[in-house]
Amino acid sequence: MTARQEAAAASSGARDARDQDEDGSGVARSSEEVAAAKTSRSGTALRGDIEGLRAIAVGTVLIYHVGITQMPGGFVGVDIFFVISGFLITSLLLRETIKTGTVSIADFYARRARRLLPAASVVLLFTGVAGWFVLPGAERATLGADVIAATFYVINWALALRSVDYLAEDAAPSALQHYWSLSVEEQYYVVWPLLIILGLVLARRTRISPKKLLFGILGVVALASLVYSVVHTVNDPATAYFYTTTRVWELAVGALLAFVVVRLRHLPRGAAEALAALGLVMIGYAAFFITESTPWPGSMALVPTLGAAAIIAAGCARQDTVVARGLSLRPMQWIGGLSYAIYLWHWPLIILAQAAWPEIRVRHLVLVGLGSIVLAWLTKHLVEDPIRFNPALSAKASRGLAFGGASMAVTAALGLVLHLAAPQLDEDAEVTGATALVADQQSEDWQVTSDPASVVTTSGEITPDPGLATQDVPLYYDDDCQIQPDDAQVDPSCTYGVEDGEQTIAMLGDSKMGQWFPAVESIAQREQWRLDLYLKSACSFSYDGVKDDCAEFGRNVVSHFEEVGAPDVVIVSQGSPESETRTAGMVEALSAVKEMGSEVVVLADNSTPTESKVYECVEENPDDYGACGYPAGEGREGRGTPALEAVAEEVGAPFVDLNEWICPPGLEQCPAVIGETLIYRQGSHVTASYVRSMTPMLHRALAEQGLTSTEVSQISVSDVP
Structure with a gap:
């Protein structure tokens, strides 16, 4: 093997390792990696408790969306995902800065493309095509625009703009509405690596500890976002739910945890047990007692967010707490491993089923939810993992970026076709309407025919x-x-x-x-x-x-x-x-x-x-x-x-x-x-x-x-x- 080949192999191996580490949307690595993480006290390796936490997050969302009223706050699962994502992605970026002194933007986005786009693109293509034939005309009219917005991870802003209109009072939710949370995450990760690079440059010039500087920057961002979230949720709850600026603090909470992993490792066993138990209770309270009438994501969003953070923090100390062992059970690991694909599939299937069968009942939607788990398993093993761990794609960042660009081009093209194919409103069309009722149009006193x-x-x-x-x-x-x-x-x-x-x-x-x-x-x-x-x-x-x-x-x-x-x-x-x-x-x-x-x-x-x-x-x-x-x-x-x-x-x-x-x-x-x-x-x-x-x-x-x-x-x- 030549020196160049050895270097290429080493580079590919490093990328593969980062691929194993990076997971911001709730999908598991292999069972061997999970097992290895269980024996480690490292806060940066993927751990069984985090995998189980993903299962809880997607489970609460799924239960809520199929209409099981006993869990009115199931939507808080998204908030849990934000914390997990913030912790894992920031852990990855911090490790890279320690090893290399910087962050490779190209490598980072190439990994994100291979990680997120395969499943996301498949679901977008399916929803676009199936939705065209199944959804009512009012939803078909916006389907193409929603596919495009979801492709470029801006659908949360589109939904926010739509929600301020009183028209939303009777409008059916978009079949791609759930992509809003993915959009929030990706917008955050457009900015966060750049802030890290900027922080490293400032640290070198000011001789301030890079870690302390970055922690301070992130802390300010988190606090500002939290304050804005509380205020905006009170003033305009319709848009607050979807805004990136009202959600950044939730990702930042997880990211801040990544800075204190070493300190958390020294928590006494009793403290770790109590912290994990408290976190689980907070999540349970949020899922069962928070309702749609609760202003969200204002101050009450602190409950599930800090609950998830508490479980992750306790797991940084040890993986043998009662909560961690429960979260590490094989069924929890299996669901956690499919959580990203389950999240992608479940919502379009529910919306399409409701459109096809307007009288569908909750028990039938439960079956639809179970069907999303089957599709998630197939997607993971036939689409996600083969592309994510493909040696050729992972060998060079440019290949991953090219794949990402091609994937987005395909789904955006479908969205454009759907948009152009949908009927367009002619605001100046000639109308007869009420004038057809006039009995005698020449009369000064008009009467209805x-x-x-x-x-x-x-x-x-x-x-x-x-x-x-x-x-x-x-x-x-x-x-x-x-x-x-x-x-x-x-x-x-x-x-x-x-x-x-x-x-x-x-x-x-x-x-x-x-x-x-x-x-x-x-x-x-x-x-x-x-x-x-x-x-x-x-x-x-x-x-x-x-x-x-x-x-x-x-x-x-x-x-x-x-x-x-x-x-x-x-x-x-x-x-x-x-x-x-x-x-x-x-x-x-x-x-x-x-x-x-x-x-x-x-x-x-x-x-x-x-x-x-x-x-x-x-x-x-x-x-x-x-x-x-x-x-x-x-x-x-x-x-x-x-x-x-x-x-x-x-x-x-x-x-x-x-x-x-x-x-x-x-x-x-x-x-x-x-x-x-x-x-x-x-x-x-x-x-x-x-x-x-x-x-x-x-x-x-x-x-x-x-x-x-x-x-x-x-x-x-x-x-x-």
Whole structure:
């Protein structure tokens, strides 16, 4: 053997050793390695207790996702994975810095590519293809984008952006939603090796101990992330769950442990036993007593995170504690060894099963979960390990990186194909909708046709495509002009229509008011008005009977009017049921606005269907849209209408009810489609397309109150934007 061959063999051997050490996502090494780790007191070798901890982590997640309610906090398994990953990866990087004085970025990412991408790519390809044929249209529409986001490990940010939209209230979870945690980890590991290199450079220049400097840097990062997590979880829980910045501290807790392994080795047996037992109790408490209503990942996430850290810390001292021996049992080792692949497979299988069989029960989902274990075993032995330990790929970092790039290119290409193949929403499509109900379009007093059934669409092509209904929303969402929960500040930049308009019209209320934006904005353009939005998710415009942030927002809006001047016309609506305190609060708020000189118009809540996903019913019944109607007696009035009517009477404001153009009188069933236009998207929200078709009706209603320069007779069905 030549010197070069010996060097290459040594290099390959070193890489193989690092491959055996590096495992940030919960997959075991061989049983021989686990056995060797059990006899070692080293905190950096893979140990039986960590393997068993992985089994607990994936087990809690699996139990939670199949719907077993006895473990409501099973989602904390992800937090456990973060701690394990932070500990193992940082241990690897620290060992490399001790041996070489630096970190090889190329080697690190090559190992990550061989370790993570084989199984991740297989599951992405399967989910993309299977999802295209099984998922409903609304989920198919975003499937391609989700495949691409998961491929490049940014899906957590995509999900965070999606979650801030009220549309998420009825939207089914993505079949690739679970990739969010992998995205958080990989984003962390893009930055962490670079910080280590920077720390080593600074240490050389300042003569500070590299280990102490890195520990200090990581400690600051962990503390900052924890504080941000607590604050952001309180202020915006919808996005906090997915943000990398709210999760980094959990990885950092595990990473900090890697710096103190040597000190932990000297823990007395009693202390190690107590620490491990405490950690297990903390994890158990989190899994069984934390629920979905617990703000997460705020301060309560410390419970499972520190619990996992306690078990790892105790294991650094000894592997013969009662907890470590229990975690090292063969079944725990076996599940722990498959945990990464189980995590990847279980969620898409559950989502696909629920899509294929909507009435599926928990006991059937348990079988699906068991099926994910079988697929995980096959994936590990047929895909993961053969690629991960392939001598040719591990011989050079460039080969591992090339493999990683090729894998990501393939899955990204599939995502692009799925995205391009999905129907695209045409926001400017011509619609008939409500105008088809006008009995005599030449009449000044429009009436609903005496035969509304003749224009109720029961089959055929419609606008929007049912699979795109959830995307058919007012354009102001693109401008973040609906104030989110826990935010009570007025955004004066949310202005539309004519900037220097002759008059100003303002929309006040929740998303049920906001849904009328396409019509109001079109009217504002024609009337040369400026349109200002004061809309807040799930908040009636009220001083009382609403959440604190809603009441504060209402007061802030009135204060804003006092500062800049009240609008000429205010149009208000909401979707909440009648409440004495809320009604009184709305009366007080609107009276204050009216006293400033504004003309107040109260718009009835639209007819409310009994089912929240009418669009899915329409998609599933292409030959009989009539199956998706709902009893007129139950929903024609609209859930929020009684309260609004009472408010209008108290304030002395005109009350405008346009529901005859949504659920025509004379029909026993309110239809899902009128004039080839789909009426509903999420919940009882009306599609932007159908709202556009009602523009002439709303314009006429305002004209009848003398609020427009346009005469009623000048408004025709052709005025649909």
